[in-house]
Amino acid sequence: RRHHLDRTDYDEEEEEEEELCSMVISPPKRSKMSSMSLGRMAPPPPKARTAVRQSLQVTKSNAPARPLSLKRPVPAAPTLALARKLPSEEKRIFLYDSDQHLKTFINSDPFAATTTCDPFLSVTMYLDERAFERYERQLKKWLNALVTIPADLDTESNKPLDVGKLFDEVKGKQLTLAPTKELISCHYYRSRLEQLRNAGYGLYTSEQVAGPLRKVRSAIEKKSMVLRTDRDLHLDLVLQRTILELLLCFNPLWLRLGLEVTYGELIELQSNRDIVGLSTFIVNRLFRDRYEEAKGSKAYSLSPAYAEYMKKFTFQKFLFLLFFLDTAKNSRLIKHNPCLFVKNAPYKETREILIRFASHLIAGIGDITKHLKRFGYVLTHKQTFLDEFDYAFENLGVDLRDGIRLTRVMEIILLRDDLTQNLRVPSISRLQKIHNVNLALRALEEAEYKITGDITAKDICDGHREKTLSLLWQIVYKFRAPKFNAAANVIRGWWRKNWLRVVIARRIEEKRVKRRERAAVRIQAVWRGFRTRRWFREMREEKLQAVVILQKYTRRYLAQKQAAQQYSSILRIQRWWRSIQQMRTVRSQYLLQRRAALLVQ
Numbered sequence: 001r002r003h004h005l006d007r008t009d010y011d012e013e014e015e016e017e018e019e020l021c022s023m024v025i026s027p028p029k030r031s032k033m034s035s036m037s038l039g040r041m042a043p044p045p046p047k048a049r050t051a052v053r054q055s056l057q058v059t060k061s062n063a064p065a066r067p068l069s070l071k072r073p074v075p076a077a078p079t080l081a082l083a084r085k086l087p088s089e090e091k092r093i094f095l096y097d098s099d100q101h102l103k104t105f106i107n108s109d110p111f112a113a114t115t116t117c118d119p120f121l122s123v124t125m126y127l128d129e130r131a132f133e134r135y136e137r138q139l140k141k142w143l144n145a146l147v148t149i150p151a152d153l154d155t156e157s158n159k160p161l162d163v164g165k166l167f168d169e170v171k172g173k174q175l176t177l178a179p180t181k182e183l184i185s186c187h188y189y190r191s192r193l194e195q196l197r198n199a200g201y202g203l204y205t206s207e208q209v210a211g212p213l214r215k216v217r218s219a220i221e222k223k224s225m226v227l228r229t230d231r232d233l234h235l236d237l238v239l240q241r242t243i244l245e246l247l248l249c250f251n252p253l254w255l256r257l258g259l260e261v262t263y264g265e266l267i268e269l270q271s272n273r274d275i276v277g278l279s280t281f282i283v284n285r286l287f288r289d290r291y292e293e294a295k296g297s298k299a300y301s302l303s304p305a306y307a308e309y310m311k312k313f314t315f316q317k318f319l320f321l322l323f324f325l326d327t328a329k330n331s332r333l334i335k336h337n338p339c340l341f342v343k344n345a346p347y348k349e350t351r352e353i354l355i356r357f358a359s360h361l362i363a364g365i366g367d368i369t370k371h372l373k374r375f376g377y378v379l380t381h382k383q384t385f386l387d388e389f390d391y392a393f394e395n396l397g398v399d400l401r402d403g404i405r406l407t408r409v410m411e412i413i414l415l416r417d418d419l420t421q422n423l424r425v426p427s428i429s430r431l432q433k434i435h436n437v438n439l440a441l442r443a444l445e446e447a448e449y450k451i452t453g454d455i456t457a458k459d460i461c462d463g464h465r466e467k468t469l470s471l472l473w474q475i476v477y478k479f480r481a482p483k484f485n486a487a488a489n490v491i492r493g494w495w496r497k498n499w500l501r502v503v504i505a506r507r508i509e510e511k512r513v514k515r516r517e518r519a520a521v522r523i524q525a526v527w528r529g530f531r532t533r534r535w536f537r538e539m540r541e542e543k544l545q546a547v548v549i550l551q552k553y554t555r556r557y558l559a560q561k562q563a564a565q566q567y568s569s570i571l572r573i574q575r576w577w578r579s580i581q582q583m584r585t586v587r588s589q590y591l592l593q594r595r596a597a598l599l600v601q
Contacts, residue, residue: 120470121453132465139472140393146412147391147405199333200261200324209327213320215375220316225371227311227361233287234310235302240287242360243318246353247282248275249345250325251338258325259285262317286317318357319377326350326379341383348383385425396472397463402427403436406460410440413475414447433461449478 203209219225233239247255255278260267263285269277284290289310293301300306329340341348347356351369358368365371369379391408393399400406404423411419422439424432437457444451451474459467494502 118453118470118473120466120473132469135469136396139469139476140396142476143393143396143405143409143472146409147393196257196334197260200257200328203328203331203333204261204324209324212376213323216319216323216372216377217316219375220312220319225315225362225365225368227315228363231361232307232310233314233361234307239360240283243287243357244279244282246347246356247321248279249341249347249353251340251342252278253334253338254325254329254340257328257333258321262321262324286314289313315361319354319372322350322354322379323377326381329381339383339388340381343388350379350381354379386420386423389425396468397465400437400468401461401463402433403438403440403457403460406440407436407443410443414443416443419443430461434458437461444475449475 216225227233231239233243250258252275256267256269259265259278259281265285267277267281287310292306292309292313296306325340328334340350347353354368358365362368372378386404389404391405393405404420404425404427407419407423411417419439423436425436427433427436434457437460441451441455441457451471453467453470453474455467455471460471
């Protein structure tokens, strides 16, 4: 009982504390309050707490005794509300931005010709977030334009790139991500497929490709390499799907080129990415031979002779296709050099494709690559991580951390092609990223580019905004500063020497242009009048001819209609008259028969 009394007193004290809190903040519901909100509330003075406690005790002493209960009483909803309705604020009308002059002074254009010191390491404490976003957008435009492969294949790869001019060109354009090599190749060769076919045919007939393929064909004809006798690819749909999935690992553009060159036929497709069209061609021309089937009956297509022919045909075409694609990729037959395999392909090596094909259709030969090596048939291409890496810049705070895109930018600027070979990819760990960024920074130092501001690889890997933007700004300024100086010298020399002569020449040229314009207007007026009169005569003759033709057709139509009506009237009269004659004949015969019958009766 004492325990119950103590517990009840404790509950009553806690209830009093909650009522005190409710008088201060008046919460809408009875709930726990965070320490932060309680810390912000002003506690009531001690005298007020004592007075409230005494008043509560007096109220409870006068109240009748209530039975003891283990349930905690629910306090009544608070009725004291301290929040009052604020007066409605008037609508604010802005005449101008009062801080505009400060923004112009503080957030000056870092890419202007007058900016000679690094703005990202000297006045970054005054730059606002919008300024940073605007500068990052301009740098992303420049970087995406830098890593974009030129669409014109005649562009010289060893020609120095004007980085400063490129920055000025993309400054006023919209932000577009750099397209991939595969996308550029598909767009470029949409109307130039004939040129690509000729190059592929030249490679296919060269001794580099034709020599090993002749030996392979001879080995297949002599049956030193044969497909399994228990596998009929032209009848087994599951096996056809497996081989088709192997072939669809290739890029559709490469696969189309290989099939057209290998078969010597033109494949009609909707686009260079028409997977359905390529699959249809493979099913009808690799797994089956429609032209061979047309020579015989349906029973011939199910005969062992046709199965033997198809095994040789499929084996030969598959080996020819693989070797041509491997050689074409290694010789960079397509100048943009797109990936030979699609990015999501399960197999990205020509040798592995051949091994998978052999595992399904060849038995008792062991490693087929060693067997084919005797004929000079060697597959070497293997698609790497960098071959299918997308160098487009979307977020500078993330895309530059791994160092891959930064190294690629250094290769383009410095006209080198040996930097990406030393990258550690895929860059998962921090040490790999630091190594890649150091590779790009060392390349700048070797080219005598002085990077100020104590910028290290760790700063770039950590995503240090100011130092990352500073590095890019210094690279851009390195190429734009000579242009600014040269432009200033040209303007200054012109102003000092030729300004008066230019003004006089402009006046003379303006008079000459006005005189020519007046003469041109006069000539145009005369010529247009002559053309209008001649056109009116021609139009009038044309209209008259059209009216005559319409009259002729209308009259012919009316005459035909009248003739048709007359003809129909004649036919009706003929039918009526013939019916009358027929009726009279039948009537006379009937009467004659009736009289004869009466006479007989």
